[in-house]
Amino acid sequence: MSVIEVRRQIDALPDDVWRLVGDPVDLSGVTAECTGMAWMGSATGPAVGARFRGHNRQGWRRWTTTCTIVRFEPGAAVEWDVAFGPLPVARWGYRVEPDGPDGTTVYETFEDHRGALLRAVGPLVRGTRDAEGLNRSNMEATLGRIKARAEARAGT
Numbered sequence: 001m002s003v004i005e006v007r008r009q010i011d012a013l014p015d016d017v018w019r020l021v022g023d024p025v026d027l028s029g030v031t032a033e034c035t036g037m038a039w040m041g042s043a044t045g046p047a048v049g050a051r052f053r054g055h056n057r058q059g060w061r062r063w064t065t066t067c068t069i070v071r072f073e074p075g076a077a078v079e080w081d082v083a084f085g086p087l088p089v090a091r092w093g094y095r096v097e098p099d100g101p102d103g104t105t106v107y108e109t110f111e112d113h114r115g116a117l118l119r120a121v122g123p124l125v126r127g128t129r130d131a132e133g134l135n136r137s138n139m140e141a142t143l144g145r146i147k148a149r150a151e152a153r154a155g156t
Helices: 014-021 024-029 116-126 131-154
Strands: 003-010 034-039 051-058 061-073 077-084 087-098 104-112
Touching: 003 131, 014 024, 014 087, 014 104, 014 131, 024 034, 024 051, 061 087, 104 131
Parallel strands: none
Antiparallel strands: 003 104, 034 051, 051 061, 061 077, 077 087, 087 104
């Protein structure tokens, strides 16, 4: 199982950064692959056990996943497991930590949970054999957008 963690220092308060990453459904405007997300069932916000559907795109390729929140610590961390039908895909998450008096470090983490079947069809679905490299690149781009939004709101 591969794990990727990318971090970015942001000149904004932790609460301001948390508002951008704490609700995964709100992330579709900043992520590199996800084009939209919606809560499922009676869920209306992040909480352990809440589920949402994610719609993703890579080039002309499109797919939908089901996600379940597995960790939620308001103001600090959120993680969710991703599945494609009954098959586990990954665990994604964000962590926010104070960095000095007016700064924040935000971490984005990806853990690959794919089994042999999804590893075999993954290149067809996502259009790359280098899923780790693509994920790292996408994570860097996502954190760059989060940094820009947080710092614009903070006026820095």
